[in-house]
Amino acid sequence: MTADPPGREFARVLAQSAIVGLGITDTGKVYGRSGTSFAAEAARLAVADAGLRLDDVDGLIFSNGVAGGVTLRLARELGLRDLPLLTQMSSAGATAVVQIQTAAMAIAAGRATTVVCVHADAPLRGPTDRGGEIYGRRLDPRVRTPFESMALAGQNRGANYGYALAAQRHIARFGTTSEQLGAIAVAQRQWATLNPRARFREPISIEDHQNSRWIVEPLHLLDCCMVSNGGVAVVVTGVERAKNLQQSPVYLLGSGQSHPGYSMRRGCEFGITTGAVRSGAEAMGMAGITPADVDICELYDCYTYTVLVTLEDYGFCAKGEGGAFVEDGKLGPGGSLPTNTGGGQLSGFYLWGMTPLSEAVLQARGDAGERQVAKHNVVLVSGNGGLLDYHASLVVSPLEPS
């Protein structure tokens, strides 16, 4: 038995790598390009940002969004030869953090030296495509099983419906209000006004949130993320190489995963607590920090509710007090807990876990322009997927772990 605290060994693995490059393509309603095209461009941008060449890359971990289409041929598209590490990864919205963990493990184990982690998606084919439908459940009636048809009658038909159930349970249990969820949307929109990459940059009010149409009650339109085309890539390499590159390194202080496996039976905590409880405690424990030490949060925000429940589960406030915690605007510019500082997936762009991760890299490096947060030594990133089924957390910093 080791006397090490839990996670110490993995903290040592993470400490051997850093994020050294970031590439973000045009995002949003960018039509006529494939996921592979976005993935390849993001990878090239990230490698150039790092001051590296594609010849320096010996690992590629790619991830698809809802539309799929990015395949193993991406390596050939990028001219990468004789790779010792090439794989597709999928943990839904948690994938980006899991990609970073996997890259760091490969580097620590000597299986690769420089790994590109990329996510791309191109579900929008034209102006008439709607995000809610893309993420809805579209089972062909001819191939549905009887129980699948029965589930559709119960509106078991995609993310909007599942998250409505989760949010409503929180609302009923704790008295969380729609206006409190709205405070999250308003704060993130304030950040988006400062982000040239953000899709929605007009300020909104709580009243706008309340007046936006129902998607599925209790979720208004302004509680829901958008759907985007685009790609994001990051480059992970060993710390010694990282110190001699173009960008200042972003170090990995701690990281966890927890996938709750909800039983969906008596006693199940669906909607109340998520994998963020264990995943966050693991990541922050490795980093030797508590929520009080976090300067910036970049939290997966498929819905406003997801931000609220993640803040509770990470311990920024007590369970059930998330509504009161966010309603004073502390998540917005000038607030005490800057959160989703690029506008997140509600207002910025929607590329799953790469949205919070990419903003964390920019903030940690001090490269976030007009929206740069002054104190940016500890940035906490979350990824969430499925119907709160998958969760991963990452603490990054411009300061090398001691």
Added chain:
Amino acid sequence: VSQFSVHRSDDTNEFFDATGRGTLLIRRCRVCESYEAPATEVCPRGHELDWVAASGNARLVTWGIRHETPDDPVLATPDGTSCAFGLVELQEGPWMQVPIVGVDPASLAEGAEMTVRFLRPGESEAIPAFSLA
């Protein structure tokens, strides 16, 4: 034909014979004796499941409202403007995601006692829905 029409298959004959008689069948593990939702194929430990009659009583876990005229009128709220759905916890333990019918959504509450009833969307087999008890 409603998009919600449900057509039986060989392995669901027993279930839909029962819904047609006004009985909700659920699954029960032959070994663990645990109850499972109807769509479950094996118990979490991999054992075979039998069909058993559920009490039809449940409590409301959570719910949502789709503010659109329902695709099928049998799913509509009493005022006809929207449809309600929810997760109910069967007295036997498993949760089911089901239509909630015959209830003003404003009267829904966590833990509310619910009882099963049966609908036929389109030219469909009867399917379970829940109302306030």
